Amino acid sequence: MKLVITGATGYIGQRLSALAAASGHEVICATRRPCAAAHAWLPYDLRGLAPECPAGTQALIHLAADTAHTDPDEELRAAQALIRCARKGSAKFVFISSQTAEAAAPSVYGRTKWRIEQDVLAAGGTVVRPGQVYGGPERGLFGLLCGLVRRSPFIPVLLPAPRVQPIHVDDLAASILAVVERDDIRAEILNLGAARPITFGHFLMSIATHRVRATRLPIPVPVALLRLLRRSLGQSLSTKLGLTRIFSLVQLPPMDSERSLQEIGIRLRPLAPGMHRSGHGQRRGLLREAGVLLSYLLKRPPPTSLVIRYARALEHAGKTRPVVHSRLLMRWPILLALLDDPGPQQSSDGQELAWRLQVALGIAEASPRGAQVFLGAQPPGRLVGTLVALGVAVLKALAWKLAALACRPLARQLLRESEAHRDA
Structure with missing residues (x-):
């Protein structure tokens, strides 16, 4: 298949592009900067015009996102333009959303993802909501958390404890590719993450034990204290320090992922071996x-x-x-x-x-x-x-x-x- 992937140089996009190419697909990276020489490059920026889908494109996978939340409406317009581009070329549209996506989500990021989801579903596209992505290179939120655990002798245990549903980045890439290759999966939301949620503190301790390989002391941190810290730092500085992304986990809605995993035939790897750099330990x-x-x-x-x-x-x-x-x-x-x-x-x-x-x-x-x-x-x-x-x-x-x-x-x-x- 001929696949166009936006955000192909990102944390998930790089793994997806490599897996798709290894599976025999032709990968076209729609990114701001040139991607790996093994793939064709299609210049694309969320703030610019939507690219013309190359002739013969069979699927458009939208991974690019504005994590700084500078202009939610601009991100929505960019997604709508990509949907029109895919429809014009009769290509399947797969949107990688977020577990935080809700109409009344506490974050701008979650509300923006939900608005895009509605347009994707109305156009017959497929929405993928991943849980807490981890493993592979230390990038994205996973990279931020690894850095925090590596630098600090303490592990913050938030109270009340938020729960996450981890999914290894390579399992997520395999799941997205399975969705692309299936003709019977359209106009639905797929929740992808561990069927049994774990506490965020457990996830951080797993990073310490299996990734950083260091002993860390758990320290209780009231969520109210985080709210006060975010208010005192302001939106811009909180985003820069990664506090906004961590705070988004506090009110994370649980996902019913078991049905989605069975539908696409993906079995997630255990958390401990997945934390190793090899992905299996x-x-x-x-x-x-x-x-x-x-x-x-x-x-x-x-x-x-x-x-x-x-x-x-x-x-x-x-x-x-x-x-x-x-x-x-x-x-x-x-x-x-x-x-x-x-x-x-x-x-x-x-x-x-x-x-x-x-x-x-x-x-x-x-x-x-x-x-x-x-x-x-x-x-x-x-x-x-x-x-x-x-x-x-x-x-x-x-x-x-x-x-x-x-x-x-x-x-x-x-x-x-x-x-x-x-x-x-």
Whole structure:
């Protein structure tokens, strides 16, 4: 398809343009400044005249927005001109709105988005209302929040606590592209975000834990104090400091997103792995898995070099997703002895774990610590001591065999936890 995307150089627009091009679509960026060389460029400014849709355009995706709220009527007129442009070329029109869009929204931004939505729906276009967008590059409101969390030792916990419905920027891009490619989705509003809202404080703590990787102290902040601060700073300075955008979350209306997600067939990724720069946190999962397996084999925490070597070995084999997710295994790697047995290894997950144990074993054996553990590289002792050590080893092996039989239910539970995490 031939797609025209306004705001294609923005936070969402860049990811959408890249995904659309990777999916085989022809992307035309309607922006003020030239976009990536891989896409065609159509000069466009919200304050200027609407561009002529290139011949053969099949969809016009309107992402550009005036976040400074300088002239709401100008933004409305720009959207109306784009709608006429799309209708003239018989192109599908998709408008990326906001969760704040309401006729009586407390912010000018929300009221402007709602007015544009009415024109889009009347013209048979589709409206997409995303929740709190996060992940990928630190841009937009997500970039502002990351900067605040990175600079401050505290996390403001607003009281009463506003709730947000996060959606990863790449999941949003995939959802928009799915809407564009579907002919049966027209003249409706799609709410896209996590089905279960979380508190804004939880979202900020997730940024601290999984993105910034720092410990932050939560501090209660009454919303009334924010209102007083905004009034004292004035509209212009509040907007410049990002306070207006944060304040828009205070009265955020909840969205019923489950139906929309099912309609377009999109499954959102969990928040924690989505916060990682990779968007899935799989490399970190492999490193944690390496720590568990190598600790079990070496009887002590492994050196960083072995952990990295394990992750690289699996990535080279095309296995980028970890299979060890159980918190019990993370805390007590010795419990792997219950899974290091032919019984639990009959299932597909058990076979995969057995293969990874062999990889970890090969890496461990090649290390100095592994030489001591597996090859017995130590000064020779007396015969009696050697026999006693051999007897103790046999008794330990027998004890673990009996424990493995008695703890078969626990072993199955450990595997089920990994399987459930993989399917989530």
